[in-house]
Amino acid sequence: MHVHRTDPGHGAEVLSLAHVDHLLTETAIRTPAVRVARDGSVLPEASYTRGGSLAGKPLTGLVDPVKLMRLLDEGATIVLQGLQRYWSPVGDLVAELELELGHPCQANAYLTPPGAQGFAVHSDSHDVFVMQTHGTKMWEVHGDGGPGDLLLEPGVVAYLPTGTPHAARAQESVSLHLTIGINQLTWRTLLQREVGRLLAEVPDEHLPAGYLDDPARLADGLADHLAALADDVRRLDPAGLAAGQAEAFLSGRPPRMAGALLDRDALTTGITADTALRRRSGHPCVLVDDGDAVRVLIGDRVLRIPSRVRPALEHVATHTRLTPGELPSTDAESAVVLCRRLVREGLLEVAR
Template sequence: MSVTTQTAEDTAADDGGGVLGARLTRLGREEFARDVWGRVPSLTRAADDFSDLFSAQAVDELVSRRGLRTPFLRVAKNGATLPESAFTAPAGVGATIADQLDDTALWRSFADGATLVLQALQRTWEPVADLSSRLGTELGHPVQANAYVTPPQNRGFDDHYDVHDVFVVQITGTKRWILHEPVHPAPLRDQPWTDHRTEVAAAAEGEPWLDTVLEPGDVLYLPRGWLHAARAQGEVSIHLTLGVHPWTRHALAEHLAQSALALLADDEEMRGSLPLGWDGPGDELAFVRDRLAAAIGSADPSPRVRRVRRSQARPEPLGPLAQSAALAALTPDAPLRLRGALAPRLDGLRLTTRVGWLDFPEGDLPSVRRVLDGEAHTAGELGLGLAERLLRAGVLVPAGA
């Protein structure tokens, strides 16, 4: 077994790696891509102090004061997930919602050894949302975030693998992790571990590839497909999993095939009915294969891929009242910036983003390109009319926001 391990002293604080290098791995992006990404687990001891990111107080606030509903939380015990009815209840007068979290029921489940799984923290907890967005931008693959809160000496789930890569970030307490090599390397999203339950169980009985205890500040990277199980030690354990949902060549092939089929919809012969009495591919298959191959040769999946990629993440949060105030107070010296995580793309006269598209006259393009550099610019630099239009569209925000 050869696990990649780094310590806080291994490299400079960033090494050009942004969140990846500064907080998670102590590796630059190129080094991580070459030696680790999708290949082997990587353990980074004392990667960072994550007290700014998440905490026990954050768990209590989310569970008891935020009015969360399912599926923002799951509860698991001894490898099984509890039914939602075991930890939800009506919200009371004025809120006709039957599935809000019941903090009393959650406390009783937790005291009885259940693990609390706070899901999609990239939507509900700002520090985690910010880190997830930045990491997703750096990696080029969408990121989600969950928190696992496990009582002492308990586990939430049996040995299994995930269909996405994860960075395990230990927040408080300690947790023992046992890893085994994949039984189905690089699984696709529709190839869960339950499809290989027997092989997973057998592999979990073998010699571990890695058996280690994570302490606060440690980070463990797991490529998808690697078997793992974890158990809290002598105190409550809280860890985050930053789940990276990688794009694959298979996914690109799917979009290429869909783009080719869209082209074939304009082919009258392909739209034609098969002969009467047809009972199987037969001679027709060769004709269809030739036309499909030709369509694949000329199809461009890029627009479809870009559209799907934009839909896989959300832009930086936008406050309607702050945006309204910025519009009302707009002056030539007002500093503005591009809203974060918009995934903007300027093609010709059209700007496409996660919040829609806008067409511009030729004369506005220099200012639009200036906006896309990500720096702050005054409304006067851009032109008041253009600045107002982009503020209204949610593309620009006040530079202090």
């Protein structure tokens, strides 16, 4: 376990008690975005949800704030799951962390009333960052030296490696903390994918009859297939596979288009050489040469842009804020055309 102290106000900027109040009481949030636990058990959805309708169509799993607050008063912990999907500040944090680590991440938040504990001692199958954003919570963390206590308060971030047994109890006030789980990509996963592709090319023929009495009948054929597979493995290109893995990750993240409607409105009123633009949070901008074009990996997809504007793209890749007029090796009109496209695609946004 590792503990880091930072600005106490930073966590509340990402997810505050007021933010959670808004999500739970003013929006049509539904399960499975919310679950509830008490004394180590997950409560049935019917105990905190209701039905409804929209345009004549039935809706199920709507969170009932009256039922939910009653359960909170009775000591239940409210869990907001997959927050990165519907709360932009958490989504920005998760997207930036994914680019730093190269691993998929997800975020949950835990709202626990004073003195309560939502879950018994347990361990997770992934690494976890824990950020306390409101109140305090005492964590019981089990390591090689036995259990130890750690008090988390706003500004304290803890890192728990995979498999670390832990439990946590709120102290004198309601506690809110954010956990970011790291869904690790592993060597085994990468090798299974590539070797599995080679195995799929092995002929799916029957084993020879009679091998039960004479297993040696399998030996020659097995030796041939193993040798062929070994040769195929040796021919794999590590550099190419590594580049492919990076490109797949940098073009397969969830879309991030917050503000896209406002940007389109700005496009109709005009973007000039002096318009202030910025890279959208959580978007990479990685350039891959591809003949007479450049593939631009922007997170959720790949753009293909003529290679003659590569210097301008390099400027975009290395600057979080810019204007079209700053782009090198291109005239003002071409720079504006390029920036308009990058705004439409979501890599850039108009600074507001």
